[in-house]
Amino acid sequence: MENPFPKNTVIRNGHVIDPANQIDTIADVLIVDGKIQEVGTNVLVPDGAEEFDAEGYIVSPGLIDCHVHIYEHATALGVNADHYSLSRGVTTVVDAGSAGIKKSFLHLFICICLFRGK
Numbered sequence: 378m379e380n381p382f383p384k385n386t387v388i389r390n391g392h393v394i395d396p397a398n399q400i401d402t403i404a405d406v407l408i409v410d411g412k413i414q415e416v417g418t419n420v421l422v423p424d425g426a427e428e429f430d431a432e433g434y435i436v437s438p439g440l441i442d443c444h445v446h447i448y449e450h451a452t453a454l455g456v457n458a459d460h461y462s463l464s465r466g467v468t469t470v471v472d473a474g475s476a477g478i479k480k481s482f483l484h485l486f487i488c489i490c491l492f493r494g495k
Contacts, residue, residue, distance in 0.1 A: 385409050385423045391431030395438055406436055439468025446475040 388406040393416060395401075405420040406413060422428065442462065446454035452475045462470055 385426035387422045391436035393436045441469045444473045445470045448475040
């Protein structure tokens with residue numbers, strides 16, 4: 378998958394919620410080479426890093442949607458997973474059977490999608 382943060386990036390002043398690390402506070406998030414490097418206040422930012430002001434927004438790990446119908450163009454229920462998931466913070470989805478027993482789902486959808494489909 379292509380790195381969504383190709384440069385060093387800092388997300389400033391967001392409401393960071395990360396239950397796995399027991400974080401629920403206003404903080405900065407430093408991303409270096411596509412990986413979370415540091416979460417805290419007054420994070421030192423590398424030269425040339427891109428900065429986003431997230432004041433008033435929630436910053437969290439990717440969300441999981443456990444019931445979707447994403448087999449676009451093959452079923453009346455199917456939607457564009459990248460459009461309806463990624464833009465809403467969902468990085469992992471579980472299709473609720475919209476493909477039925479069709480093996481084409483793997484080749485027409487899973488192999489070309491930007492996020493992890495299960």
